Amino acid sequence: MKKPIMPKVSKSELKARLSSVHAWELPKVTGAIAPDYVWTNHDMDPVPLHDQTWSVWTILAYWASDLMNLSTWETAGSVLAVGLSWREAIPIMFVGTSCIAIPMILNGAIGSRLHVPFSVIVTSSFGSYLRYFAIVSRCILAMFWLGIQCANGAICITIMLTAWAPSYADIPNHLPDSAGITTQGMCSFFLFWLFQLPLLLIHPTKLRPFLLVKVVATPVCALATMGWAVNKAGGAGDIFALEAEVKPGSSAYAWLWLSSMTSVTGSWATLAVNIPDFTRYAKSPNGQFVQAPFIPILFTICGIVGIITTSASKVITGEYLWNPLDIIALWLDLGSGGRCAAFFAALAWFIATVGTNATANSISAANDLTVLFPRWINIKRGCLIAAVIGGWVLVPWKILSSATTFLSFMGGYSVFLAPISGIMAADYWLVKKQRFDLPALYDPHGRYRYILGCNWRAAVAFLVPVVPLIPGLAFSINGYPKVKISDGAQHLYTFNWLFGFVTSIFLYTSLSWLVPAREALVKDTVWTPQGDGIEGVTPVLDSESQQIPIHPTDEKVHHRTSLDAKVL
Numbered sequence: 001m002k003k004p005i006m007p008k009v010s011k012s013e014l015k016a017r018l019s020s021v022h023a024w025e026l027p028k029v030t031g032a033i034a035p036d037y038v039w040t041n042h043d044m045d046p047v048p049l050h051d052q053t054w055s056v057w058t059i060l061a062y063w064a065s066d067l068m069n070l071s072t073w074e075t076a077g078s079v080l081a082v083g084l085s086w087r088e089a090i091p092i093m094f095v096g097t098s099c100i101a102i103p104m105i106l107n108g109a110i111g112s113r114l115h116v117p118f119s120v121i122v123t124s125s126f127g128s129y130l131r132y133f134a135i136v137s138r139c140i141l142a143m144f145w146l147g148i149q150c151a152n153g154a155i156c157i158t159i160m161l162t163a164w165a166p167s168y169a170d171i172p173n174h175l176p177d178s179a180g181i182t183t184q185g186m187c188s189f190f191l192f193w194l195f196q197l198p199l200l201l202i203h204p205t206k207l208r209p210f211l212l213v214k215v216v217a218t219p220v221c222a223l224a225t226m227g228w229a230v231n232k233a234g235g236a237g238d239i240f241a242l243e244a245e246v247k248p249g250s251s252a253y254a255w256l257w258l259s260s261m262t263s264v265t266g267s268w269a270t271l272a273v274n275i276p277d278f279t280r281y282a283k284s285p286n287g288q289f290v291q292a293p294f295i296p297i298l299f300t301i302c303g304i305v306g307i308i309t310t311s312a313s314k315v316i317t318g319e320y321l322w323n324p325l326d327i328i329a330l331w332l333d334l335g336s337g338g339r340c341a342a343f344f345a346a347l348a349w350f351i352a353t354v355g356t357n358a359t360a361n362s363i364s365a366a367n368d369l370t371v372l373f374p375r376w377i378n379i380k381r382g383c384l385i386a387a388v389i390g391g392w393v394l395v396p397w398k399i400l401s402s403a404t405t406f407l408s409f410m411g412g413y414s415v416f417l418a419p420i421s422g423i424m425a426a427d428y429w430l431v432k433k434q435r436f437d438l439p440a441l442y443d444p445h446g447r448y449r450y451i452l453g454c455n456w457r458a459a460v461a462f463l464v465p466v467v468p469l470i471p472g473l474a475f476s477i478n479g480y481p482k483v484k485i486s487d488g489a490q491h492l493y494t495f496n497w498l499f500g501f502v503t504s505i506f507l508y509t510s511l512s513w514l515v516p517a518r519e520a521l522v523k524d525t526v527w528t529p530q531g532d533g534i535e536g537v538t539p540v541l542d543s544e545s546q547q548i549p550i551h552p553t554d555e556k557v558h559h560r561t562s563l564d565a566k567v568l
Helices: 011-022 056-067 070-081 086-114 131-164 166-170 183-200 208-233 251-266 269-274 287-317 324-333 335-372 379-393 396-402 404-411 414-431 456-478 487-494 496-514
Strands: none
Touching (some): 056 208, 056 287, 070 287, 070 335, 086 414, 086 496, 131 166, 131 324, 183 335, 183 379, 208 287, 208 335, 251 487, 269 335, 287 324, 456 496, 487 496
């Protein structure tokens, strides 16, 4: 059999092909703090002073934007569904988000002080190569959630178009049942994806106006929906008269309480890991501490609004409607006024869904991609890639229509993310004592290489809390009797996030103290590459703002030795 003849390519044609590929390369940042043999781009380098635009109010707007979404509204429903009442749902939401606010602050401070993303920070604790496990895990999860949010946003588009043109509801279906979506649903999905794409490409430093729009639109819509439901029902309904189906004080009650709290914390476990991706743009190193009271208070208020509205919906329809879009869809039958109200209400939730994708999923994945492929991808390109993969490659409409076990796995992914956030926090606050060698974070052969690019202390602190939780995760995905586990393993899984976070902190700190990696410790924060044989060189801080007034690419850099350095 003859070998296939490969077409000959001339040198000029080959050169043209290669040049077209290299045309997509990003310009290597001149004067970056990474060594010359490491490729970096502007978006993975420390944020320059002129881009540190996030004030305390921007951070508040960010969280107000992120917390006001369909998932927050429906959280209380998941608590009541397991047999508890509103008396348990409200404190569970508050305690759960108070717990998640702790790593938000601890890890958020790293970003606000060093102004670098999560995918760079994690080098210090995991090592220059093991870090890619944490980065890839976070990146893939962000893309999956981006696609799922797109599927939810498509429902908003369907309501908006049906309100504007009622005939849109009559589009015939030409897709098979195996597709997991109807023709109308595919049209709505495509339109949502298309409309959100320009908003996803907004750079984090320019997100402020969009966040403010969402902060106004979504609460107005939520309160209006609640007001209509309560007025239509003639009161708040019977949900506040319901008692818990499980006897308070019993062991079953305690495990249900912990399990529900874990579902609340687990839904924000991703941001607890990569919150530095946003706080890196903060003006003040301490401005992000406002998250501590704001996150649990706002989340609980949103949940209470959802409880009241859902309770009233039982009087109106005969069943509890936990999805506000189901309530808004009722307005389509109330004439032109109802259709108008439905259109603008769906528009508000559309903005809320896009905001969640932009702030929690798209930018998070993009930051990870910039470190995985710094030669080719910056934040804008990363957002585009995440939108394509999350929206189309992962076919999220099939995930929502048929793969309920996959959604259980997504909810249980906090098993893996909790130890990562705990290790990061312990490394910065307890082991490194807030003193990092910033250039070494970009150097695969620097002080954070550890052994073959892996910090075994982080590996142990990650595996020890994860391994005993795997049986519980498998049980939650497949259910009994496919997977049989002991009661102890099942109960341990009910508070998996708290167990993973606390255990990883204890193990990583203990191992780092007992067997310290001395080469990874510095006496003072190192901000710029060492020069003239002076160790611990750091830029002079602005006396008023206490911010670094320079960026490694700036022309004029003032230095002083570590003996005189002031540590943030």
